[in-house]
Amino acid sequence: MSPAHGLDLSGAIQTGPVEVVDGDGLRLNGKAIRLHGIDAPEREQTCRDAHGSEWPCGTVATNRLAMLVRDKLVTCTEVDRDRYDRVVALCKAAGVDLGGTMVAEGLAWAYLRYSDSYNTVEASARQQAIGIWAASNQPPWEYRETARVRPSKVLECLIKGNISQSGARIYHIPGGRSYAATRISEAKGERWFCTEEEAQTAGWRAPRG
Missing domain, CATH: 2.40.50.90 (OB fold (Dihydrolipoamide Acetyltransferase, E2P))
Known part of the structure; x- marks a missing residue:
């Protein structure tokens, strides 16, 4: 345009x-x-x-x-x-x-x-x-750019860093009980990790039970 x-x-x-x-x-x-x-x-x-x-x-x-x-x-x-x-x-x-x-x-x-x-x-x-x-919000042109690069990141880093309703930061590894049902919203501060060590260093923990 x-x-x-x-x-x-x-x-x-x-x-x-x-x-x-x-x-x-x-x-x-x-x-x-x-x-x-x-x-x-x-x-x-x-x-x-x-x-x-x-x-x-x-x-x-x-x-x-x-x-x-x-x-x-x-x-x-x-x-x-x-x-x-x-x-x-x-x-x-x-x-x-x-x-x-x-x-x-x-x-x-x-x-x-x-x-x-x-x-x-x-x-x-x-x-x-x-x-x-x-509040400070991401303009759509930046959001679209993020969406374009996200798939390559997901392919490399498959651990899901989720933030629960109570604010708990929990990571889910592929094959875990809640992995498939967990959705990641980067706008909420959730993110993907490449290793469990990386997730733990960033403040996320493994699910309990």
Whole structure:
């Protein structure tokens, strides 16, 4: 996607009911559309609130966008194409700017790498400490990069460092009783280890019993 600091709204305009893909993605008339100027949390991404508790920001963002377009005709004006040849568009539902609303409500970052359209809107949301700005959270572009490198790490380091609800740090080795059921959330501080010694040195212990 090429930088678009000055919007060129001379592109094609499409109107119709839409299907929500995620917090910044729609499908209109069968065509994938990415909302211009914003980057919302990935669907599986979690964030922290002001108290340090985890919340499903990706799901919340997706649901909020779905609410904004429900039972409404959406009009999208093409601004650009991204590297996957998806249409990047400024979209409105009943005259409401979808991208701007998501950023204003703290459910998406202004994608300043490509546009400064929502820079001021983001600054206001940050000042109010709402949504993603209630705590220090990982932007989705960094989250995606982490997700891309994670598989190679998992192949090399198979010991799961889990943090229980009580805060206990417990590691699980392949073949262990709870290994298959344990899910690792790096956003919560959980991690993978290559050896038991490494896990113990980092403060994790083996499961009891």
